[in-house]
Amino acid sequence: MNGYQPNLIEIILVVATIGLIPLAVVTLTGFMKISVVLFLIRNALGVQQTPPNLVLYGIALILSVYVTTPLIGDMYRQVEGRDLSLQNVQQLEELGSALRPPLQAHLSKFANESERGFFxxxxxxxxxxxARADLRDDDLVVLIPAFVSSELTRAFEIGFLLY
Incomplete structure (x- = not known):
């Protein structure tokens, strides 16, 4: 043994952060837009259960991975060679700091300026x-809701054009 005693709070924070990964995949990628468009297409065709929801979500996930591959590559290059054992909160914070720049660039690229300004x-x-003293329009707390809102807007615009 290395004499390291895990802190219960740190374990809970690390596990909770790992548990947020599915939420991040849904909200920080094109998954939401793609799945909304696929469901709108299914409704436009007038079919209720064909293809099944699982198939539509699978297609949306595959297309999201395809579209998000450049971001995944940028994030991987940021953490390549780092200790990713995530045994404490400090390592989790370091990981978050390393992943923030490519994520900010990705979200900035796809979040509408008007949405960013609104938030x-x-x-x-x-x-x-x-709380808002140092706030900038490229902070994640602004970019994430602006990105989600922009993606949903685009999804319904696409759905409107296809319907």
Missing amino acids: VQATETIWSPE
Whole structure:
């Protein structure tokens, strides 16, 4: 043994973070847009159960991986050669810091400027002045909801054109 005693709080935080990976896959990739479009196409065809939901989600996942492969490659290059044992919160924070720049670039590329502006402006009403003091429109707390909103908007625009 190496004499390392795991901290229960650290274990819980690491496991909770790992548990958020499916949510990240759904919200930080094109999965949501692709699946909404596929379901709208199915509804436009007038069929209820063909193809089944599992097939549509499988197609959406495969296409999402295909579209997101450049981001995955950039993120991999950021963590290549690092210790990824994730045995404590500090290692988790270091991993997050390494993955943030490529994720920010990806989200910035696909999040509409108007959506980013909306979420920055909304903080003036919702957040305290101290909380929004250093806020920028390329912070993840702005980029993630702007990206999700932009992707849903595009999905329904595509669905409208196809319907």
